[in-house]
Amino acid sequence: xxxxxxxxxxDTEAPLKExxxxxxxxxxxxxxxxxxxxxxxxxxACLIQLTINETNYIIDPLARIDLxxxxxxxxxxxxxxxxxxxxxxxxxxxxxxxPKNNIFDTMIAAxxxxxxxxxxxxxxxxxxNIKLKKQGQKSNWAxxxxxxxxLEYASNDTRYLKEIAENLTKELKKLNRYNWFLETVDLxxxxxxxxxxRDPDDIWRIKGSGLLQEHQLIFLKMIWEWRESIAAKKxxxxxxxxxxxxxxxxxxxxSDNPSCRAEDFSGFPKSYSNSRIKGIGTAIEKARNTNKIxxxxxxxxxxxxxxxxxYKKLVRALKEECVKVSKKIKMNPTDIANNATIERLVxxxxxxxKEVSECGHIMKWQAxxxxxxxxxxxx
Numbered sequence: 001x002x003x004x005x006x007x008x009x010x011d012t013e014a015p016l017k018e019x020x021x022x023x024x025x026x027x028x029x030x031x032x033x034x035x036x037x038x039x040x041x042x043x044x045a046c047l048i049q050l051t052i053n054e055t056n057y058i059i060d061p062l063a064r065i066d067l068x069x070x071x072x073x074x075x076x077x078x079x080x081x082x083x084x085x086x087x088x089x090x091x092x093x094x095x096x097x098x099p100k101n102n103i104f105d106t107m108i109a110a111x112x113x114x115x116x117x118x119x120x121x122x123x124x125x126x127x128x129n130i131k132l133k134k135q136g137q138k139s140n141w142a143x144x145x146x147x148x149x150x151l152e153y154a155s156n157d158t159r160y161l162k163e164i165a166e167n168l169t170k171e172l173k174k175l176n177r178y179n180w181f182l183e184t185v186d187l188x189x190x191x192x193x194x195x196x197x198r199d200p201d202d203i204w205r206i207k208g209s210g211l212l213q214e215h216q217l218i219f220l221k222m223i224w225e226w227r228e229s230i231a232a233k234k235x236x237x238x239x240x241x242x243x244x245x246x247x248x249x250x251x252x253x254x255s256d257n258p259s260c261r262a263e264d265f266s267g268f269p270k271s272y273s274n275s276r277i278k279g280i281g282t283a284i285e286k287a288r289n290t291n292k293i294x295x296x297x298x299x300x301x302x303x304x305x306x307x308x309x310x311y312k313k314l315v316r317a318l319k320e321e322c323v324k325v326s327k328k329i330k331m332n333p334t335d336i337a338n339n340a341t342i343e344r345l346v347x348x349x350x351x352x353x354k355e356v357s358e359c360g361h362i363m364k365w366q367a368x369x370x371x372x373x374x375x376x377x378x379x
Contacts, residue, residue, distance in 0.1 A: 007056035007155040011063035016070060019050075019057055023073050026052050028104075030080040030161035033087045034154055036142040041231040041238065045094040046141035051158040058151055061094070062142065071097045078102040080161045082120045084185075088192040098193060106161060108184050109168040112177050114330035124160050127167055132156050180365040187363060201296060206244045212252060214298040219251035219287040221296055226283040230276070254284045314346045314377060321373035329369075336369055337362075345370070349378055 010016050023029060030051035037043040048059040061067060075097060081087050084105040091097040110118035117123075121132045136153030139146075172178040204224040212220060224247065231238040242250075249267055257264070262281030319333075319342055326333035337345070341360060350356045356374060357367040 006159075007058050007151065009058050009060065009151060011060040011065065013065055016059070016065050016067075019059070020070050020073055022052055022055075023050075023070070023077065026077065028078045028080060028162060029074065030158040031074075031087065032081065032154075032157035032161075033090050034139075034141040034157075035090055036140060038138055038237060039140040040142060041235045043090075043093075044142070045090050047146075047154050048091075049154050049158045051155075051161065054162075056155045056159055058154055062144065067095060071095055075100045078104070080104045080106065080158075080165045082106045082123075082157070082161060084108075085188050085192050088189065092192065092195075099189065103185050103189055104165045104169075105185050105188065106164050106168060108188065109165070109172060109181055111332065111335055112180050112184065113168065113171050113175065114332070120157065120160075123164050124156075127164055128160060130160075177365075180363075183363045183365060187361070205299070206247065208244055208248050212248060213255070215295070216251050216255040217298065218290050218295040219254045219284060220247060222283040222287040222290075223247050223251055223254075223280065226279055230279065250280070254287065258288065311346060315343055317377050318342050318346060318373060321376060322370070325369055325373060336366055345374060350374060351378070 008015065008019075010019060032049040033045045034047040034049070035043055036046050045061055048061055050057040050059070059065075059067070059070075071091075078101045079099055081103065082105065084103055084107075088097075088099065088103075106120070106123060107118050110123060115122075115126075117126075121134075124130050124132055133149075133153060133156075136150050139150050139153075141150075141154075169178070172181050204221045206220075206224065209217070209220055223242075227238050227241050227247065231241050234241075246267060250265060253265055253267070254260075254262075262277050262284055268277060319339075322333045322337050322342065326336055341362060344360050345356070348355075348359050350359050353367060353371045356362060356371050357364055362370070
């Protein structure tokens, strides 16, 4: 174990056993992770940061240490995280970890309190007047050895969480929003525990694909499959192979220029090798040779079914009422009800508080805020 002024770096079994002993004795553990999604195709957790009783630890999960017992003990502890959904998903996908006790998410708490800025850096500055360094945000956390500045940056992600959580708890209770917080966190934890398999005919439909014509979608699909195969082979993020915007432009061009070869496309970066362009050409030819019956169809965004008169007027009126409520309680209106929720409410026209709560993924505290608005609008 290498000991530094502000954290202990754990990459061997002996100090890990000592850490497990300390975790057993404590109630709350502040937790964060660092992953390598900006540098690798196969994303994984590269660091696990902890703060226990004002002592900071950094575990190196890429070292040859057995973390099974550690995660078993950690799962039974109350955890403090910032933006917990990402870290919980990462811990689950990398180690099969699932929490069994309380979770305190400082980001959710700050949002429910109406903080304009709710990043960890903003909260640290707000409560402690300390500005955290941004160096390290885009680090390759899978690369070893890590520098002291990288590890210092990582340890800061948990260093202040306990005190921030204590301060936010006082504010939540003062405004009678602590139950809102518990319900919101519970819903978030439930969502992170679900491993939904995405529809194979959906994952390639990247942002912006709706701009293409239906006959162009097969080109996008084949180019996307090419990009995935190259990214996986090289273990590099897909955006470093080809950006989404460039893929859409290439798909439209390939479809509209059936006699042209991939080499004729002018939008490739100069760094593209002949072999890479040849691979793209193969994907384009595969698209051109695909039977029309097998080509993907255009999917229209599902919108609420509405046939009652004055639908748009009612949506606008309910939004305005939500804005009034949000200003009164100093919260972002979309945290009370987003556009999809408002449209769904107008479609279903719930008449009781219970019906509002059952109208989609609406929490009880949201329903109580929305119900007076609904009563006023749906007279």
